[in-house]
Amino acid sequence: MTEKSNLEHILTSGQFAVTGELGPPKNGDMEVVRRKARILKGHVDAVNITDCQTAIVRMSSLTAGLIALSEGVEPVMQMTCRDRNRIAIQAEALGAEALGIKNLLCLTGDHQKFGNHPQAKGVFDMDSIQLLTMMRQMRDERRFQCGEEIKGPAPDFFLGAAANPFADPFEFRPRRLAKKVAAGARFIQTQIIYNVEKFARFMEMVRDLGLHEKVYILAGITPPKSLGMARYMKNYVPGLDVTDEVIQRMRDARDQRAEGIQIAVDIIQQVREIPGVKGVHIMAIEWEEAVPEIVKLAGLGPRPEPKGVEPRLVSQQAIELAVSQAGEQAKASIEQGLEQVKKELQVSTELLAKEKDRAAQRVAALEKELQEAREMVAEKKSETAMLVAELNEAKNLLKNAASALAAAPVQVQALNPAAAAGVALSGQEAALTSREQMALNALKQGLAALRKAMNLTEDQFEAIKQFLEAQFVLYLGAPMGIQAGQIPVQPVSTAVMPAQPVADVGATGRSPLQQGQVTASIATEKVEAAVSPVKPVTEPVSKPAAAVVTGAEGMPPCPEGLTQEEWRNKWLIRLIAKANVCLQRGDASGAKAFFEQVLALDAQNARAKAGLERIAAGLVPTPSAPTSEALKEAARPVAEVEQPKAEPKPAPEPVKEVKPEAPVQKSEEKAAVVAAPAVQAASQPLPKEQVSLAERCGQVSKDLFMEPCSASVRPVTIGDGPKAITVGGASTLPFHLFEGEMPYAPKVAYDVLDVQPDEWPDVLSRHYSDVFSDPARWAQKCVKEYGAEAICLSLVSTDPNGMNRPASEAVKTVTSVLNAVDCPLVLWGCGNAEKDTETLREVTSHLGNRRVCIAPLTDANYRSLGATALGMNLPVVAATPIDVNLAKQLNILLENLGLPLENVLMDPSIGAVGYGMEYTYSVIERIRLAALTQQDAKLAVPFICNIGREVWKAKETKIASSDSLGDQERRGILMEAITASALLLAGGDLLIMRHPKAIEMTNVLVQAMM
Amino acid sequence: MIIAERKPLNEIMDMLKGVSRLLVLGCRGCVAICSAGGDKEVEILASAIRLGCKKQGMGMEIDTDTYIRQCDPEYIEPLKERGRQYDAVLSMACGVGVNFIADLCPGVRVLPGLNTSFYGANLSSGEWKEMCAGCGACVLHLTGGLCPVARCAKRLSNGPCGGSVGGRCEIDPNVSCVWFAIHSKMQQMNRADDLMEIMPIRDWRTAGHGGPRSRRREDLLS
Known part of the structure; x- marks a missing residue:
């Protein structure tokens, strides 16, 4: 006896069960099943795997069930009598038992007339009730249907069946259910319920027969995906009772999908109240994504942890077998690779040794320099001390003289008339006294030594030097300046401090990224520390300066020995120096005040004017920014020297630069934060990486990080005249500009619909609602207001399942748009191969020389549309389901037709983020790799990605703003922009998008990366 | 009764390529009653073939005849000799007749003029419906006399x-649901409860899935 199935466990333990449904694909793609299973996983207790539902050939239910099981989702395998006789059914049952299937739903099956092979012979060896008896006999009596004993494990399934409460004769329905129970059904899944009232009557009759005690009844629930689907079910599906109320609700709904989900939730809540209903069976047909939401909204989640859901095929033995086989295969290739690696190792070892020597030499040289610098600093310090002593002596002398002459300030000032511009001291030095000159020279030498020791660049050094000189001149030159004689020394000693953080970083930091960040933050702190001690000094200094102000021009009286003109010039220079010091500290208002004083004295002073302009333009540096930048730069070489010293072992590895990523994302997010409230605001361009990868990789040899491609993608031109755009042409993977060229930047086309869209969320449509009525004005708005470089005109109204507008109307729309805008145009049909052939053929004869791109060409209509495009020399879009081989095949077919691939763009079918984008990404990437590295010329074609259409149909873009999900518009923009950025990285060349802000962000990103 | 219908004329003309002497041979059994292969239909077909030959520029000598039945040896006995005079004999009997001639008349090339459709009844003039599948295991006593094997799309x-x-079948609104009818009939007879009995899995050997069927009655064998 095998362990109970999870579904049986849930039902027998009295819990309300939730089952889902998974329709296997009409191809051999395992991923489809896995993807659907992952969507449903955790939201349902078990999943029905349909058995060629509506008699359409699909992957078999046993196989798909096993795939679901491998994803940890318990399957309910459906078994119909339509396609198998008793021999086949029992054989399948044995296989299912062997591989761990535990639930079996016994059905007669839809008649083959409904499917894609109506000519098929319907087997119908037995009906669903007889199938139940057979399966029960196999389980309970361990006998085949013929009576022969099953020796060994027999199929042991939790058996289920279906019931339709809405079929006729109504009064017989509960009795037929009783027959199924008698035949062995333990659970029942009902037909889709919309008419709850009728279902309640059915259940009443079921209870009258006492069946609710004998069988677990799961009510069938299906969310209508659209009004069209609801109508179809009402009119064309026999035995389905869709009420008028449901139709009306769908018709009135603004968001039909959301309403469909709500209808399902409402019905679940109603049927839960009906006695005897033990669970629900949610059949979201080709809409598995809806199930988690329905379960959540109906208050049925989270589901209990499933029990006993284990794929048997992945047994330990199987794994061991696979491992040993793979091992043998791998062995050969490893041995082959070993030789290669050995060679490489030797080369790297040699390289490493060289690097080591070089580093050691550099370290030794630097240590020597540092020692010299230290000695020099010490020397200069003693010199400075000597000078200070001399100054003090002079001061005393002056004091004496002052008391003798009784004219204090004038004398003192005569001693220190030094003044200098904060920015450039040269030329002003003549104004200093010889002692001050000496002190300044000493300081300069000290600084030069410091620069050498710290390996500062010219610019960084200049910045520090200017700052210090300005301080020096300012304080030394102030009326009471002699007391501040210490000051020039103080900044020097603090400025040396960054050597400390550098050492820290050298010890802790490893990656350049970390290093940069750590150094920067530490340096900022230190610089602030370096600046702040100066502050208290400035204030007392400037106060007396103000106190001395007497003359009408705000200038102290002219000291003896100087002409009025000379003194005025000196004073001006001093004021400018003060202002520049303020600027350096980020004190804009202080600087402004000083500059204004200068202008009051000399209205023509260019420096003061320039300074004020800088303040007005907001170019005042923040207190830390420039200095921290300088210190960071100063820190880097030291840190780089320290690294090889600390870790001499690792071979010089190519440093993949992650650096630009972080700032890009950050600023993008910032832009988005701004986006929601003010979408029109222009995004700032993102900072570009200025340093080439080769430089960033330093000594690492190029062949270690470069894998140049050997082929290139064909460039395709759309449109005519100066506004024509060209995409593709890349000879490298997207944005790998260090390896090859991307001569043409990816482009974005604005999606314009030929009819007012009814399913766009308001946050998107509000940008276009004024022009919805006229596609020509809409396109114009995109070009004029948003700067669109291309337009994609989607002819959705021609869809025969929708408005079914004739080709002649499409011609009118297209010509009006062509007349309204002169940018390149992509014409996107409705997706119905036959109708698109008709429409696009008709339209192409009215395009003139515009080189409009027509889309989509599929395997169903590539001949006719391809011939048209060939005749008119138009670019086309080859659209295929998401598959590398299908994409290639269509390109080959087009080429065989005579259509040059220089005129072809590929649409490999894409999914939005969260909707299978990873699959899209890998297919696009695989195609691009085949084109570039394996010279697969048939795939060397640019990609077009219809992103807007996919993103804006996702429910995430339609759910209103809320605390938990955030602003709806921002969410939509980000979803579109992120999908776009990911597909750009995969290889997208021409993107079709909708939201202007998302497009703007995408363009900003492209600019920054090119 | 066996219901049949004449093959399309084009198909018949294709069969007759290279035939210059033809016998169109009718049957006065079932096919005459369902107006597919009796005397009248034989003459109509023969005229049509003549016209067809004329149109295609073929020369063909056509004789006509109709036997009482083509499924009893005594009636087709004369054909053993006569048939050899013709390049082909176009039988307008059901498939039984064609087979029987092929079995019994060596040297005679027999061709089918009809498609044999089903065992049915004549609802009204020009309308026939399948009523029996010849499954060899009749359950009509359980189903109010209405056959689920012949008349249910899934043979439930x-x-x-x-x-x-x-009361309509899902495959086509023009097809009535025999099980709906069975239920109504049983209710009328106050025997609806009989339907609660689960009918066991059928043995399809008698329906031909056990190989070609034959029947022998010792008492009648000569």
Whole structure:
């Protein structure tokens, strides 16, 4: 006896069960099943795997069930009598038992007339009730249907069946259910319920027969995906009772999908109240994504942890077998690779040794320099001390003289008339006294030594030097300046401090990224520390300066020995120096005040004017920014020297630069934060990486990080005249500009619909609602207001399942748009191969020389549309389901037709983020790799990605703003922009998008990366 | 009765390529009653073939005849000799007749003029419907005399399925649901409870899945 199935466990333990449904694909793609299973996983207790539902050939239910099981989702395998006789059914049952299937739903099956092979012979060896008896006999009596004993494990399934409460004769329905129970059904899944009232009557009759005690009844629930689907079910599906109320609700709904989900939730809540209903069976047909939401909204989640859901095929033995086989295969290739690696190792070892020597030499040289610098600093310090002593002596002398002459300030000032511009001291030095000159020279030498020791660049050094000189001149030159004689020394000693953080970083930091960040933050702190001690000094200094102000021009009286003109010039220079010091500290208002004083004295002073302009333009540096930048730069070489010293072992590895990523994302997010409230605001361009990868990789040899491609993608031109755009042409993977060229930047086309869209969320449509009525004005708005470089005109109204507008109307729309805008145009049909052939053929004869791109060409209509495009020399879009081989095949077919691939763009079918984008990404990437590295010329074609259409149909873009999900518009923009950025990285060349802000962000990103 | 219908004329003309002497041979059994292969139909077909030959520029000598039945040896006995005079004999009997001639008349090339359709009844003039599948295991006593094997699209033994709506079958609204009818009939006879009995899995050997069927009655064998 095998362990109970999870579904049986849930039902027998009295819990309300939730089952889902998974329709296997009409191809051999395992991923489809896995993807659907992952969507449903955790939201349902078990999943029905349909058995060629509506008699359409699909992957078999046993196989798909096993795939679901491998994803940890318990399957309910459906078994119909339509396609198998008793021999086949029992054989399948044995296989299912062997591989761990535990639930079996016994059905007669839809008649083959409904499917894609109506000519098929319907087997119908037995009906669903007889199938139940057979399966029960196999389980309970361990006998085949013929009576022969099953020796060994027999199929042991939790058996289920279906019931339709809405079929006729109504009064017989509960009795037929009783027959199924008698035949062995333990659970029942009902037909889709919309008419709850009728279902309640059915259940009443079921209870009258006492069946609710004998069988677990799961009510069938299906969310209508659209009004069209609801109508179809009402009119064309026999035995389905869709009420008028449901139709009306769908018709009135603004968001039909959301309403469909709500209808399902409402019905679940109603049927839960009906006695005897033990669970629900949610059949979201080709809409598995809806199930988690329905379960959540109906208050049925989270589901209990499933029990006993284990794929048997992945047994330990199987794994061991696979491992040993793979091992043998791998062995050969490893041995082959070993030789290669050995060679490489030797080369790297040699390289490493060289690097080591070089580093050691550099370290030794630097240590020597540092020692010299230290000695020099010490020397200069003693010199400075000597000078200070001399100054003090002079001061005393002056004091004496002052008391003798009784004219204090004038004398003192005569001693220190030094003044200098904060920015450039040269030329002003003549104004200093010889002692001050000496002190300044000493300081300069000290600084030069410091620069050498710290390996500062010219610019960084200049910045520090200017700052210090300005301080020096300012304080030394102030009326009471002699007391501040210490000051020039103080900044020097603090400025040396960054050597400390550098050492820290050298010890802790490893990656350049970390290093940069750590150094920067530490340096900022230190610089602030370096600046702040100066502050208290400035204030007392400037106060007396103000106190001395007497003359009408705000200038102290002219000291003896100087002409009025000379003194005025000196004073001006001093004021400018003060202002520049303020600027350096980020004190804009202080600087402004000083500059204004200068202008009051000399209205023509260019420096003061320039300074004020800088303040007005907001170019005042923040207190830390420039200095921290300088210190960071100063820190880097030291840190780089320290690294090889600390870790001499690792071979010089190519440093993949992650650096630009972080700032890009950050600023993008910032832009988005701004986006929601003010979408029109222009995004700032993102900072570009200025340093080439080769430089960033330093000594690492190029062949270690470069894998140049050997082929290139064909460039395709759309449109005519100066506004024509060209995409593709890349000879490298997207944005790998260090390896090859991307001569043409990816482009974005604005999606314009030929009819007012009814399913766009308001946050998107509000940008276009004024022009919805006229596609020509809409396109114009995109070009004029948003700067669109291309337009994609989607002819959705021609869809025969929708408005079914004739080709002649499409011609009118297209010509009006062509007349309204002169940018390149992509014409996107409705997706119905036959109708698109008709429409696009008709339209192409009215395009003139515009080189409009027509889309989509599929395997169903590539001949006719391809011939048209060939005749008119138009670019086309080859659209295929998401598959590398299908994409290639269509390109080959087009080429065989005579259509040059220089005129072809590929649409490999894409999914939005969260909707299978990873699959899209890998297919696009695989195609691009085949084109570039394996010279697969048939795939060397640019990609077009219809992103807007996919993103804006996702429910995430339609759910209103809320605390938990955030602003709806921002969410939509980000979803579109992120999908776009990911597909750009995969290889997208021409993107079709909708939201202007998302497009703007995408363009900003492209600019920054090119 | 066996219901049959004449093959399309084009198909017949294709069969007759290279035939210059033809016998169109009718049957006064079932096919005469369902107006597919009796005297009248033989003459109509013969005229049509003549016209067809004329149109295609073929020369063909055509004789006509109709036997009482083509499924009894005594009636087709004369054909053993006569048939050899013709390049082909176009039988307008059901498939039984064609087979029987092929079996019994060596040297005679027999061709089918009809498609044999089903065992049915004549609802009204020009309308026939299948009523029996010849499955060899009749259950009509359990189903109010209405056959689920011949008349249910899925040959259900325990119907009606969930596609029965308003007495109509899901595959085509022009087809009535036999299980709906069975239920009504049994109710009328106050025997609806009989339908609660689960009909067991059928043995399809008698329906031909056990190989070609034959029957012998010792008492009648000569």
